[in-house]
Amino acid sequence: MDVSGLHNNTGQVVCALFASRNGFPHDLDKALMRTSVAISNQHASCEFHVKPAPYAITVVHDENSNGKLDRNVIGIPKEGVGISGGQKPHFGIPRYERAEFNFPGGRLELPIKIAYLL
Numbered sequence: 001m002d003v004s005g006l007h008n009n010t011g012q013v014v015c016a017l018f019a020s021r022n023g024f025p026h027d028l029d030k031a032l033m034r035t036s037v038a039i040s041n042q043h044a045s046c047e048f049h050v051k052p053a054p055y056a057i058t059v060v061h062d063e064n065s066n067g068k069l070d071r072n073v074i075g076i077p078k079e080g081v082g083i084s085g086g087q088k089p090h091f092g093i094p095r096y097e098r099a100e101f102n103f104p105g106g107r108l109e110l111p112i113k114i115a116y117l118l
Helices: none
Strands: 002-004 012-018 033-037 053-062 081-083 101-103 111-113
Touching: 081 111
Parallel strands: 002 111
Antiparallel strands: 012 033, 012 053, 053 081, 053 101
């Protein structure tokens, strides 16, 4: 998946693949798979090798490289986030059903754009 919209090259990008709504979108520890990748020229690329099934993805611009999504005192993400399914993160929690996509197998190019709420 191609991750764009990063506002700098600081830190890393964390991509989390979910096979159910359990933990989606912010509890990255409950993801089926998770990977961290370097940022270059304000872009990153994550890759998962999985069987055909429905999934949803959360992407975090982990600027301080602590492996989690940092939030302010009222829960708004302080770091950039992106969600599969073309959802633009706004106030409120993105719905799994809108982020879910069917992976048919093979190679799937999935662009995700990072948004910053603060």
